[in-house]
Amino acid sequence: MADLPVADNMIDIICDLRQFDQDVDDVGSVQLLWQQIGEQIKGKTIRDGKAITVTLPEGQVNLWFVDTNGISQIGPDTFFRIIDLLRSPKLLYQCAICGQYGPFRCVACEDTGQERRLCANHAHTIKDELRAYCREHIPRCQCRTDCHEQATFRCRRCHNLFGNHYHRQHPHDQLVDYCYWCYRVLFETCEAPGCRRLGRSKCAFQTRNMATPCQKPLCSEHSYQWKIWGPHNRGVTLCEQHKQVLGTTDPADLLFMMLTAQAPYARRGKRQSLPNPFRLRRIINRNRVVGLTFDQLGHSLRSLESQVSGWNKRTEGNYRYLIRNYFETTGGIGNAESELLTQVRAFYQATLGWSAAQQITGLEITDRYYKPGQPPRYRVQLHLNTSNKGPFIGPRGTTINQLRQQLNLEIDL
Ligand SMILES: [Zn+2]
Ligand SMILES: [Zn+2]
Ligand SMILES: [Zn+2]
Ligand SMILES: [Zn+2]
């Protein structure tokens, strides 16, 4: 072997075990093999460039001659020096599925501490990436439709993995892959008439019977923000046409849009919450000819209950939050309203007389404010059956201010 002295009767060979089906990976197994081979090759003639093939029960061994040292026939005292062993790679790295040569390793298996070798056919790879995945760990398309397709490429912009159906090519560079969404963000132009700017904002209007949102591309100037998370946050983007129909859209659909919209961050890791039921009702009633009562709002909210199971976790969480808030806020609100109405009528009866008090036809609580340690302060809307509000307000607001203080209220007439 390698440490024998160089002698005149020594031949350098490469021992080719690629068609031999047994592991030969330590000195003992090489020696054992060589004993079997030695018997068979005695007396054989060495021909230039030709291997001597030895057939054994486990397969064939080919001996390649690197340096014959002038020897043309193998005699009983010919020494061999094995320069190299050629082994079938499949014996070292076998595909876990088919047993063929498996040069790839599943990165997900590796993360869990297992080594899983895969051949080129059974390794799933992502375009232009060196990572491989086994069948169980093939990454799924990260589009928002729950398509469950196998991911085949990584988007250059958002770096997420997607399946073929979500693939778009850069308009001028074939080698750059984008997901459908990023492509639209990067390259679509605003659809407002005559506008040439990029339409990076997309209209998010979607009723429950629309498969996807409107998604009309709009520049910042031609997009409208439906401010459901307060005046200082961005809102839900709408196109001109859909902005116009908010007041006539089924309130349950408006709630659906609010629930599914991705809220902006309030602070690190925490998103803005949906509005309290008072604000919620104001938002829904904006531009609505006949505004919703709390009862009707509750009815619309509950009508969505049957769809919750089809929603994702975030939307479902939003729904539970809204429903809980609704019941906490509106429980007892009808009683509070009729109590306040009685008190307001009594006040005006005392200051303006009986017939003035009769002109107050209703009272609606429109908002509620809390200060720690104090009872809630309400904002109310008074409904009058006269357009002459003067007496109710009083000179320079004195009458209504007195009522405000007496009942601890904010009052709109
Ligand atoms: Zn395989
Ligand atoms: Zn795996
Ligand atoms: Zn997909
Ligand atoms: Zn993308």
Ligand SMILES: [Zn+2]
């Ligand atoms: Zn525009």
Ligand SMILES: [Zn+2]
């Ligand atoms: Zn739209």
